Amino acid sequence: MGADILVVEDEPAIQDLVAVNLLRAGYQVRKAFSAEEAQLEIKATLPDLILLDWMLPGMSGIDLARRLRLEPRTRDLPIIMLTARSGEVDKVVGLETGADDFVTKPFSPRELTARIQAVLRRRAPHAAEEASCVGGLQLDPRTHRVSAGAAELKLGPTEFRLLHFLMTHPERVHSRVQLLDQVWGDHVFVEERTVDVHIRRLRATLAQTGHDTLIQTVRGNGYRLSAKPKN
Amino acid sequence: MGADILVVEDEPAIQDLVAVNLLRAGYQVRKAFSAEEAQLEIKATLPDLILLDWMLPGMSGIDLARRLRLEPRTRDLPIIMLTARSGEVDKVVGLETGADDFVTKPFSPRELTARIQAVLRRRAPHAAEEASCVGGLQLDPRTHRVSAGAAELKLGPTEFRLLHFLMTHPERVHSRVQLLDQVWGDHVFVEERTVDVHIRRLRATLAQTGHDTLIQTVRGNGYRLSAKPKN
DNA sequence: CAAGTCTGTCACCAAGCTGTAACAGATCGG
DNA sequence: CCGATCTGTTACAGCTTGGTGACAGACTTG
CATH class of the missing domain: 3.40.50.2300 (Response regulator)
Incomplete structure (x- = not known):
């Protein structure tokens, strides 16, 4: 608006x-x-x-x-x-x-x-956002870069925004609808299942450095980014 | 001062x-x-x-x-x-x-x-800023020169200002709009895509010494000058 | 003023990204 | 163990984005 x-x-x-x-x-x-x-x-x-x-x-x-x-x-x-x-x-x-x-x-x-x-x-030059860091993963909005240790990861725009949101709101479960609102935008009409696909793509990229385990599925509820082990 | x-x-x-x-x-x-x-x-x-x-x-x-x-x-x-x-x-x-x-x-x-x-x-002959250096590329605002090692590069005015801005703000992603504001000026009406063309011209010149890879495209976001590998 | 340079725009193409559907596999309650 | 859900995975068609070359007009420069 x-x-x-x-x-x-x-x-x-x-x-x-x-x-x-x-x-x-x-x-x-x-x-x-x-x-x-x-x-x-x-x-x-x-x-x-x-x-x-x-x-x-x-x-x-x-x-x-x-x-x-x-x-x-x-x-x-x-x-x-x-x-x-x-x-x-x-x-x-x-x-x-x-x-x-x-x-x-x-x-x-x-x-x-x-x-x-x-x-x-x-x-309003988008108040310089801070870089986030969770479980060894680093994401810097200013340089638009994601790195895990020395390695650098290449993400598409949507995966980047998705990871950005997850990293700035870690340890919390987000439903697909919430993710759509936050990452895609309120007004956008997109299938809920699309989130799954992007989560998968994100995981596939993170798997290069073994960080795919950070993204956890909460059955019946959505997804969560967590540094803690799964169970 | x-x-x-x-x-x-x-x-x-x-x-x-x-x-x-x-x-x-x-x-x-x-x-x-x-x-x-x-x-x-x-x-x-x-x-x-x-x-x-x-x-x-x-x-x-x-x-x-x-x-x-x-x-x-x-x-x-x-x-x-x-x-x-x-x-x-x-x-x-x-x-x-x-x-x-x-x-x-x-x-x-x-x-x-x-x-x-x-x-x-x-x-200004003496009040200008210092020379910048990124990834082997050198730009001196005082002499208005760009050099890569021994070789000297010839740039047009706009390409020079563009490179100057990028070199003084490296590693960060700049949207086309930001670049227009910073390099062209707030009050100028110019198509966003024009930035692409000048980026291309700049790259073409830098390619003479292989420094064109310093300028990276961040899809959906803009451009970035970085010494780090492209990925 | 004439040749050359620089600029902004456009049209077209290639590459990459996205959303969906469809199917396969996993999990759960009983 | 079974059916019902839920999630993972894959392929793909359509769309968006960026790269590129051409070009006319403005501007320089000798």
Whole structure:
């Protein structure tokens, strides 16, 4: 599901225009007509990004941005400023508030979504996941490598994700349905038995180093990754 | 230690804000309120880069840039112009004077530092980073050279930046999107598959010395530069 | 300005991966 | 020991992904 974006813009026409484009691009959109309204929205639920008009009645976008930067909870909230074509004042403000990007009106929908994507990618660079290690098996998501001692194992994408999940949730039994949800994704419709096949493929690869025994079958319940012996 | 940057800007507020952001980004900052003052600073110590406001009282930024280009000592000094206007004419004139880049107000702090880095990488004779070395391949940003043992390799600009990024972030998998952000830049609209083509071109060149195997494809995830065997 | 270089895109092909079905084997309760 | 379930294994057709060569346009460079 797309990111949750809060659009703060007093001009209804522009707000609608932006909202429609964001929705079409697959984002979830919330709206606010003023900085005050925006604060309430943010207090309720932290959005993933704010599109903030810098000229607003009452508290200006600049003021809001400034306040958001002060609060720990909202300090890292990505902000994209919407500005009219302008000069010096904007520059001062922009540097001061530390907005993540600027989009100058008029802007194309394509430009807007491209910038949003860029900022989101930049801000949330999948917090460097740690490498896992279970029973002599090592898996590092950053390098996308699986190794057992000196030997390195080659896994397909699905087997990799499957092993990744198992290694980050070891010693627990996971039903086929749970595995499908976690590894394949909730919305995917796939036969339960498919899990078996991938478990088999995973085991076949792990067997190269004898680590296939880590994956245990729990009859009637599912599978479990465990460093302990089987019984 | 960061590069030494001279900020030439007559408006105190803007100068301060720029300075604060550059300091935060790890640069050393010197300030000048006029072109004349800037000349004295430069005469005293040659900075690594100049941020030059287009409009200055007395001698304009353009004039200063032009003069710097005439002196052998300052001919290769990187210059980034700050301008409020965005018209084509300005850019033409600016490029004529030999500015290395243009930053149009308003701009984000990130944009500014990104441009500075880009210009430094491209031009700076002494402020650049160190050479990298992976798996017998050497890349020196200062001399803009890539060599494998005795042999020297010729790369196009994009391939060079791509290899540079990979070599400074080895062993990690980078998705196409990440590579586009890092090597091409956030604001560029380019097809993801274009990365493939440049990877291929890079590999083709590296194949001259057998180093093409360093670049590994991680199916479904992206690419990785690694000294370890492919597997 | 002309030749050459670099870039981004595309179409096509090869290779690898995936989900299913079908069958074989294993396990369990009685 | 038997039937009923559950799981392991295999083969395979279809799909997705990445590699490759060609090409037009932009950009350099002499």
